[in-house]
Amino acid sequence: GINRSFIPVKDEYREVYHDLTQIYKRKIKPLETTYNFEGFHSGPLTDSDILAKPMVLLLGQYSTGKTTFIKHLIESDYPGSHIGTDRFVAVMGGSESRVIPGNAAAVAADLPFRGLDRFGQAFLTRFQVSQCPNSLLDSMTLIDTPGILAGDKQRIERGYDFTKTIEWFAQRSDLVLLFFDSHKLDISDEFKNSIFALKGQEEKVRVILNKSDMVDQQQLMRVYGALMWSLGKVIQTPEVMRVYLGSFWLNRPPNVFEDCRALLDAEQADLLKDLRSLPRNAAIRKVNEIVKRARLAKVHAYIIGHLKKEMPAVFGKKSRQRELIRDLQGEFLKVQQIYSVPAGDFPNVTAFRQSLEAYKFENFAKISQPILSVAEEALSVDLPKIMKRFPQHNPLLELSQ
Amino acid sequence: GINRSFIPVKDEYREVYHDLTQIYKRKIKPLETTYNFEGFHSGPLTDSDILAKPMVLLLGQYSTGKTTFIKHLIESDYPGSHIGTDRFVAVMGGSESRVIPGNAAAVAADLPFRGLDRFGQAFLTRFQVSQCPNSLLDSMTLIDTPGILAGDKQRIERGYDFTKTIEWFAQRSDLVLLFFDSHKLDISDEFKNSIFALKGQEEKVRVILNKSDMVDQQQLMRVYGALMWSLGKVIQTPEVMRVYLGSFWLNRPPNVFEDCRALLDAEQADLLKDLRSLPRNAAIRKVNEIVKRARLAKVHAYIIGHLKKEMPAVFGKKSRQRELIRDLQGEFLKVQQIYSVPAGDFPNVTAFRQSLEAYKFENFAKISQPILSVAEEALSVDLPKIMKRFPQHNPLLELSQ
Ligand SMILES: Nc1ncnc2c1ncn2[C@@H]1O[C@H](COP(=O)(O)OP(=O)(O)OP(=O)(O)O)[C@@H](O)[C@H]1O
Ligand SMILES: Nc1ncnc2c1ncn2[C@@H]1O[C@H](COP(=O)(O)OP(=O)(O)OP(=O)(O)O)[C@@H](O)[C@H]1O
Numbered sequence: 009g010i011n012r013s014f015i016p017v018k019d020e021y022r023e024v025y026h027d028l029t030q031i032y033k034r035k036i037k038p039l040e041t042t043y044n045f046e047g048f049h050s051g052p053l054t055d056s057d058i059l060a061k062p063m064v065l066l067l068g069q070y071s072t073g074k075t076t077f078i079k080h081l082i083e084s085d086y087p088g089s090h091i092g093t094d095r096f097v098a099v100m101g102g103s104e105s106r107v108i109p110g111n112a113a114a115v116a117a118d119l120p121f122r123g124l125d126r127f128g129q130a131f132l133t134r135f136q137v138s139q140c141p142n143s144l145l146d147s148m149t150l151i152d153t154p155g156i157l158a159g160d161k162q163r164i165e166r167g168y169d170f171t172k173t174i175e176w177f178a179q180r181s182d183l184v185l186l187f188f189d190s191h192k193l194d195i196s197d198e199f200k201n202s203i204f205a206l207k208g209q210e211e212k213v214r215v216i217l218n219k220s221d222m223v224d225q226q227q228l229m230r231v232y233g234a235l236m237w238s239l240g241k242v243i244q245t246p247e248v249m250r251v252y253l254g255s256f257w258l259n260r261p262p263n264v265f266e267d268c269r270a271l272l273d274a275e276q277a278d279l280l281k282d283l284r285s286l287p288r289n290a291a292i293r294k295v296n297e298i299v300k301r302a303r304l305a306k307v308h309a310y311i312i313g314h315l316k317k318e319m320p321a322v323f324g325k326k327s328r329q330r331e332l333i334r335d336l337q338g339e340f341l342k343v344q345q346i347y348s349v350p351a352g353d354f355p356n357v358t359a360f361r362q363s364l365e366a367y368k369f370e371n372f373a374k375i376s377q378p379i380l381s382v383a384e385e386a387l388s389v390d391l392p393k394i395m396k397r398f399p400q401h402n403p404l405l406e407l408s409q
Numbered sequence: 410g411i412n413r414s415f416i417p418v419k420d421e422y423r424e425v426y427h428d429l430t431q432i433y434k435r436k437i438k439p440l441e442t443t444y445n446f447e448g449f450h451s452g453p454l455t456d457s458d459i460l461a462k463p464m465v466l467l468l469g470q471y472s473t474g475k476t477t478f479i480k481h482l483i484e485s486d487y488p489g490s491h492i493g494t495d496r497f498v499a500v501m502g503g504s505e506s507r508v509i510p511g512n513a514a515a516v517a518a519d520l521p522f523r524g525l526d527r528f529g530q531a532f533l534t535r536f537q538v539s540q541c542p543n544s545l546l547d548s549m550t551l552i553d554t555p556g557i558l559a560g561d562k563q564r565i566e567r568g569y570d571f572t573k574t575i576e577w578f579a580q581r582s583d584l585v586l587l588f589f590d591s592h593k594l595d596i597s598d599e600f601k602n603s604i605f606a607l608k609g610q611e612e613k614v615r616v617i618l619n620k621s622d623m624v625d626q627q628q629l630m631r632v633y634g635a636l637m638w639s640l641g642k643v644i645q646t647p648e649v650m651r652v653y654l655g656s657f658w659l660n661r662p663p664n665v666f667e668d669c670r671a672l673l674d675a676e677q678a679d680l681l682k683d684l685r686s687l688p689r690n691a692a693i694r695k696v697n698e699i700v701k702r703a704r705l706a707k708v709h710a711y712i713i714g715h716l717k718k719e720m721p722a723v724f725g726k727k728s729r730q731r732e733l734i735r736d737l738q739g740e741f742l743k744v745q746q747i748y749s750v751p752a753g754d755f756p757n758v759t760a761f762r763q764s765l766e767a768y769k770f771e772n773f774a775k776i777s778q779p780i781l782s783v784a785e786e787a788l789s790v791d792l793p794k795i796m797k798r799f800p801q802h803n804p805l806l807e808l809s810q
C-alpha cells in the first residue's frame with residue numbers, strides 16, 4: 009500500500025526538527041527579542057511554525073479528483089469530507105479523528121494557520137482542519153481546495169479573494185499540485201489567475217492529468233498535448249513543468265481503459281517518489297530558512313546596537329536620531345566596515361528607515377557580545393551540523409527513499 | 410502497402426483538373442488578357458499552374474528523418490537522394506526516373522517552380538527536381554528540405570535566405586510537416602524563424618514527432634510534452650497543432666521499443682488519412698482560387714472598361730487621365746453603382762492607382778458584353794457544377810477515403 013511506504017519517513021526527521029526548535033529558541037530568538045527584530049522583519053517563530061509538516065496544496069477545476077486523490081493517498085475518507093466541496097480543508101495527522109472549524113483553527117497556537125484571519129469570516133467559515141491518525145499525514149499536510157468553476161458567478165458569490173488565499177497557501181507549501189481531468193480539459197480564467205499567482209514558485213508546481221484511464225491512449229495523447237500547449241502559454245518559464253499522467257481512485261471505477269496501465273503505474277511511482285522526497289526537502293528548506301533568518305537577525309543586531317552607540321548620553325537626542333535616520337545609508341556603511349558584514353546582507357534602507365520611525369533610539373539595546381556569540385555559534389556550528397545530516401547527492405540515500 | 414492505398418486517388422480528380430483548365434482558358438483568361446489583368450494582379454495561369462499536384466513541404470532540424478519519411482511513403486529511394494542533404498528536392502511523379510537540376514527546373518513551363526529564380530544561383534544550385542514513377546507521387550509532390558543546424562554558421566554559409574525560400578514553398582503547399590526527433594528534441598532559432606514564417610497558414614501545418622520508438626513510453630511522453638510546451642510558446646494560435654507520434658523508416662532499425670506500437674500505428678493511420686484527403690482538399694482549394702480570381706477579373710474589367718468610357722474622344726486625354734487617377738475612389742463608387750458590385754470585391758485603391766500609371770487609358774478595351782457573359786457563365790454555372798462534385802460532410806465520401 010501507499011501508506012506503508014511512508015512509515016519510516018516519520019521518525020527520520022523528528023530529531024532534526026527537535027534540534028532546530030531548540031537551537032532557534034536558545035540561540036537565535038534572544039537576539040531577535042533583544043534588538044526589536046519583530047518590528048522590522050517578523051515576529052519570533054513558534055515551535056509549531058518550525059515543526060509544521062511540509063504542506064501539499066491541491067488546486068484545480070471542479071470535479072478533477074482532488075478530494076479523491078487525498079482519499080487515495082490516505083486510503084480512507086477524511087473527517088468531514090462529506091460536508092461539501094466548496095471549502096478549503098487542511099488534512100492533517102493527529103492522534104484522533106476530528107474536525108476543527110476555520111475560526112478555531114486560525115487562532116490555534118499549535119496549527120500553522122494563524123494569519124488566515126486576514127481573509128475574513130467569509131473565508132474562515134469555508135475553512136476547516138480535518139485531523140486523523142495516518143502514517144502519510146505524519147509526514148505531510150494536504151490542503152484540499154474548492155474546485156474552480158468556469159464563469160464569474162462563483163467568484164462573485166465567494167465573498168473572499170480566492171486567488172489571494174491560494175497565494176497564501178502556495179507560499180507556505182512545499183508542493184503545489186495542479187489537477188486536470190483527461191476527459192474534460194478546461195482552464196477557466198480564474199484557474200489561470202491562480203496559476204499566475206504561483207509565479208516565481210514554479211519549481212514547487214507539478215501537474216496531475218487525472219482520470220487518464222477514462223480515455224483511450226490516442227485521446228489521452230491529444231489531451232496531454234493540448235494541456236502542455238496551453239500551459240506553455242500560461243507559464244512563462246522555459247523549463248517544462250512536470251506532468252504526471254495518472255488516475256487516482258479510492259475505488260476503481262468500472263470500464264476503465266487498460267491500454268496505458270504500465271505508463272500510468274510508472275507515472276504513479278514517480279509521483280510517490282516526488283511525495284516521499286518532500287519531508288527531506290522540506291527539512292532542508294527549513295534549516296535553510298533558519299540560517300537565513302539568523303544571519304538577518306545578526307546584521308539587524310549590529311545596526312540597532314550601532315544606532316544606540318551613536319546616540320548622545322544627555323542632550324540633543326531627538327535631533328541626533330533625525331540625523332541618523334537621514335544618513336542611514338552612511339550608518340549602514342559604517343556597520344559594514346566595523347563588523348565586516350557583506351553588503352548583500354543588509355536590509356532595504358527605505359523600509360528600514362520607515363520601521364525606525366516607531367522607536368526611540370535611546371531605548372535600543374547595546375551590542376551584547378554574549379548574545380551575539382551564541383547566535384554566531386548557532387550559525388557556525390549547530391546549523392551546519394544539522395545540514396550534514398542531509399548529504400547531497402548521496403546515491404545510497406537517494407536509493408533508500 | 411501505403412502506396413497501394415493511393416492508387417484510386419489519382420484518377421478521381423483528373424477530370425476536375427481537366428475541366429478547370431478548360432473553363433479557365435476559354436472563359437476567364439480572355440477577360441484577363443482583354444483588360445490588362447496581368448499588370449494589376451498576376452500573369453495568366455498556365456495549365457501547369459492549375460494541374461500542379463498538391464504540395465507537401467517537409468521541414469525540420471537536421472537528421473530528424475525527413476528524407477527517410479519520403480522513402481517510407483514512396484517505398485523506395487528517390488533519384489539523386491544520395492547526393493547530399495544540403496538541398497531542396499521536389500520529389501514528383503513522372504514516367505521515368507530522372508533528376509532535373511535547379512536552374513532547368515526554374516524555367517520549365519511544365520513545372521510549378523518558375524519564380525524560384527528570385528532566390529539566385531546560391532539557391533538554384535541547391536535545388537533539384539527528382540521525378541520517378543510512383544502511385545503516391547501521382548497524387549502529390551513532396552518537398553524535401555535541407556536540415557536545419559543549430560548555430561549561425563550554416564545560415565551565413567548558405568548564401569540565400571532560407572526563411573524566405575521556406576515561405577515561398579509554404580505558400581504554395583497544401584500541407585507543411587514539421588519534423589522533430591523524439592530522442593533529440595531541438596528547436597534552433599532558425600527553425601523557430603521558419604515556424605514564424607508559417608504565420609497565418611497554421612491550418613496547413615502538422616507536426617511529426619518522429620523516431621518515437623527510439624525511446625520508451627515514459628520518455629516519449631516527456632518529449633512529447635516538452636514539444637507541445639515549446640510549440641505553444643512559439644505558435645500564437647490558441648488551436649492546438651496536430652502532432653503525429655510516429656516512426657517512419659524504410660528499413661526498421663533493430664532494438665526499437667514496442668510499448669507504444671499500437672499508438673504509433675493508430676497515429677500513422679491518421680496521418681495517412683490526412684495525406685489521402687490532400688488531393689480532394691487541394692482540388693477544392695483550386696476551384697476556390699479560380700472562383701476568387703474570376704470575380705476579381707470581372708470587377709477589374711468593369712473598372713478598366715469604365716475608365717476607357719470616361720476618356721474624351723479627341724482633346725484633353727492627358728489631363729482627363731490625371732483627373733481619373735486622382736478621383737479613383739469616386740470612380741470605383743460609380744462602378745459599384747452601375748454594375749452592382751459589392752464594395753468588398755474592389756482592389757486596394759492605392760495599389761491600383763500605382764499600376765494605372767503604366768498605361769494610357771485611351772488604349773484600354775471597351776466593355777465587351779460577350780467576353781463578360783462567358784466569364785459570368787463560368788462563375789454562375791460551370792464552377793458551381795465542379796464544386797458539386799465535392800459534397801461537403803458526406804459521411805459516405807469521408808468513409809471511402
Ligand atoms: N481517477 C478517477 N477516475 C474516474 N473518476 C474519478 C477519478 N477521481 C475522481 N473521480 C470522480 O470524479 C468526481 C469528482 O471527484 P472529486 O470530488 O474527488 O473531485 P474534486 O476535484 O475534489 O471536486 P470539487 O472541485 O468539487 O471538490 C467524483 O464523481 C469521483 O468519483
Ligand atoms: N524512424 C526512424 N527511426 C530511427 N532512425 C531513423 C528514423 N528515421 C530516420 N532515421 C535515421 O536518422 C538519420 C537521419 O535520417 P534522414 O537522413 O532521413 O533525416 P533528414 O531529416 O532527412 O536529415 P537531413 O536534415 O540531414 O536531411 C539516418 O541515420 C536515419 O537512418
Ligand SMILES: [Mg+2]
Binds near residue numbers: 074075152154155
Ligand atoms: Mg473536492
Ligand SMILES: [Mg+2]
Binds near residue numbers: 476494553554556
Ligand atoms: Mg534529408
